[in-house]
Amino acid sequence: MNRSAEVICVGTELLLGEILNSNAQFLGQELARLGIPHFYQTVVGDNPTRIKRAIATACQRAQLLIFTGGLGPTPDDLTTETLADFFEVPLIEHPEILEDIARKFAQRQRTPSPANAKQALLPKSAEILPNPIGSAPGMIWQPRPELTILTFPGVPQEFHRMWQETAVPYLQAQGWVTAKIYNRVLRFWGVAESTLADQVAPLLALTNPTVAPYASHGEARLRISTRASSREIAEQVIAPIEQQIRQICGLNCFGADEDTLESVVGQLLKQKGQTLAIAESCTGGGLGHRITKVSGSSDYFLGGVISYANPVKESLLSVDPVVLNQAGAVSPVVAEQMALGVRSHLHSTWGVSITGIAGSEGGTAAKPVGLVYIGLADANSVHSFECRISPLGGRDWVRQMSTSFALDFLRRQLLDK
Amino acid sequence: MNRSAEVICVGTELLLGEILNSNAQFLGQELARLGIPHFYQTVVGDNPTRIKRAIATACQRAQLLIFTGGLGPTPDDLTTETLADFFEVPLIEHPEILEDIARKFAQRQRTPSPANAKQALLPKSAEILPNPIGSAPGMIWQPRPELTILTFPGVPQEFHRMWQETAVPYLQAQGWVTAKIYNRVLRFWGVAESTLADQVAPLLALTNPTVAPYASHGEARLRISTRASSREIAEQVIAPIEQQIRQICGLNCFGADEDTLESVVGQLLKQKGQTLAIAESCTGGGLGHRITKVSGSSDYFLGGVISYANPVKESLLSVDPVVLNQAGAVSPVVAEQMALGVRSHLHSTWGVSITGIAGSEGGTAAKPVGLVYIGLADANSVHSFECRISPLGGRDWVRQMSTSFALDFLRRQLLDK
Structure with a gap:
């Protein structure tokens, strides 16, 4: 035919x-x-x-x-x-x-x-x-x-x-579907597509299954594909290769297929019976929007504060006005105080914050567009992480990447403990 | 040719x-x-x-x-x-x-x-x-x-x-570029594409400019097109038709071309020197995310509270626990109290709130998935609006439509005063 x-x-x-x-x-x-x-x-x-x-x-x-x-x-x-x-x-x-x-x-x-x-x-x-x-x-x-x-x-x-x-x-x-192609897409954060391709180079030469790298929305991915008459047979071909890749790539692989950073973080919080509260500045609600894309996220997500204006950082997150004034809103210390503040006001296990310069306006030589700090607090400690996101992708890109970095930092902390 | x-x-x-x-x-x-x-x-x-x-x-x-x-x-x-x-x-x-x-x-x-x-x-x-x-x-x-x-x-x-x-x-x-086509896209909220097409039916038969309806993301649109040798000439052809359409359609037309509900609301707030704070439940930050897509939104947007869990509605928005318990989180009165609460805590001109059932879980016969209340408060009054959004589009759709309805209600209030 x-x-x-x-x-x-x-x-x-x-x-x-x-x-x-x-x-x-x-x-x-x-x-x-x-x-x-x-x-x-x-x-x-x-x-x-x-x-x-x-x-x-x-x-x-x-x-x-x-x-x-x-x-x-x-x-x-x-x-x-x-x-x-x-x-x-x-x-x-x-x-x-x-x-x-x-x-x-x-x-x-x-x-x-x-x-x-x-x-x-x-x-x-x-x-x-x-x-x-x-x-x-x-x-x-x-x-x-x-x-x-x-x-x-x-x-x-x-x-x-x-x-x-x-x-x-x-x-x-009608007999149009004779043999299906089954795909398993492994998803990565924190590694570039070209680096990932180098790491798994020998696997890219396989013919069954095939392994192909690609990138989407700042995420590197590997697609493992095989043509098979049933899902079971396909899984037998795909599973050992997936295992090899996961061993090579470690924590950079955050999930597969329909998994997202927000769904993976949600599963980890649920498993541990822990809760999350967030404080967002430059992302304006984008992190909460992503977390609550997951149906059932109310099991672990309590809510948060969108502290777009500085007075809101002080009044709802107890950020120290002196610190805010001296270090500036986009600084590691303010990210940490935001995370601590939202955690303490909402009584959550974790507090995560984002403060940065999304553009297109507001960048300076010392604090350029794309400079973002993520804060992360739990009962025992508080950390901050600096991200430098390419401003060439524009305001939407900087904001989207910021929420991914925040989710990924939390994911790594959750896996670490 | x-x-x-x-x-x-x-x-x-x-x-x-x-x-x-x-x-x-x-x-x-x-x-x-x-x-x-x-x-x-x-x-x-x-x-x-x-x-x-x-x-x-x-x-x-x-x-x-x-x-x-x-x-x-x-x-x-x-x-x-x-x-x-x-x-x-x-x-x-x-x-x-x-x-x-x-x-x-x-x-x-x-x-x-x-x-x-x-x-x-x-x-x-x-x-x-x-x-x-x-x-x-x-x-x-x-x-x-x-x-x-x-x-x-x-x-x-x-x-x-x-x-x-x-x-x-x-x-x-090579003479390929003789006359350019100029388009003006009018954008509508609160009216279905078919109703809009009926309202402007005689205009759809025009040949210069042409007027064509279409829909995108729940929004109805009319594209007015003309072929002209310069933008000035095109505008002379398009402007009277645009005016007719705007007269017929009134407030349902929220803007044109690159305008979005969030940019139009932003312009109105800026013109009036007013500020906005928001309280989001089921949208989890999506409204803030949209408002802050607009570069320069810090001129009028102060921030807000993501009150995903009920205790956050009480602690950060001063929603009355008795009311919350009796009427339920998804109710007109809670929407109003959320709007009042965030307005008062953030000292903004306007408070806008969203509370609803986004699904896929959580719906009941009395409060089905897609039932959403928008609250709107200013110094003089507080209102709530009920939206019934089709649950068939899924959780993302209900949440996206909720933020559009909230922005549109605010837009109409801003134009009303």
């Missing part, structure tokens, strides 16, 4: 560069994971003639066409009707879609507009691909033998759920 | 979803800005047969083909040789490219590998498109009349510089 899939993303906003085409990346990863060959992706605007040309080209090359975008209620959402028109099949109204839309709107105390009616139209013989979140369903359609069309809305959350819950089982049932 | 451009991104790593195709987004924005029509983007892997198919398809539709990727030194970098092969033109070695590569390597105390030699080969009659940073130059080539090909490496920094420094002036000289 030499069948292949092709991706067609519909939307003038994509051509205009208003949004980044993350749906194409998601589909690329998913098709690779499922072992479905996929050789072309096309982006086309909200124009029926051009969408038809894209369909005509794709039909000649592939047997599975996956569309994203153009399923909304507005007149420039044209994917469904253009597909029907191309294959010369009439559109049929599905009352159950209208009911579903009305129900979803009612939950939010709203009523559908007349424009939503078109979302209930699908080509005759197409099946509904249910959307558990939004109003726009997709479809599964075989307009002719040996050609399957799947359509999805452009909204990533809706698309991802529809893909996982309905499309993947359908493709499995 | 009905000439158009087409984008072809070459790289198996794009098809596998290993990297996000930010080059396509960059080109989309640039071509739109320059007024060069552009109707299709194609992604194709490192395979000569398939690259040729993509070239053949694109040649039939467009007169300017822009390639990114596949210019490196490794055997799977095939863009240049495949183009030469497709148009049946021999490759010619350019010694000046080899010298440039050797010079760049020498600067980093390295020597080129034999593999770099292929980067000095260009089709006969192609011109070098210089790369000021990396080893891979691109080319400018007219393989036949009425067809221009530009190639760029996939590394974004190199591509962007080559585009700005050489390609844009070339396209200008």
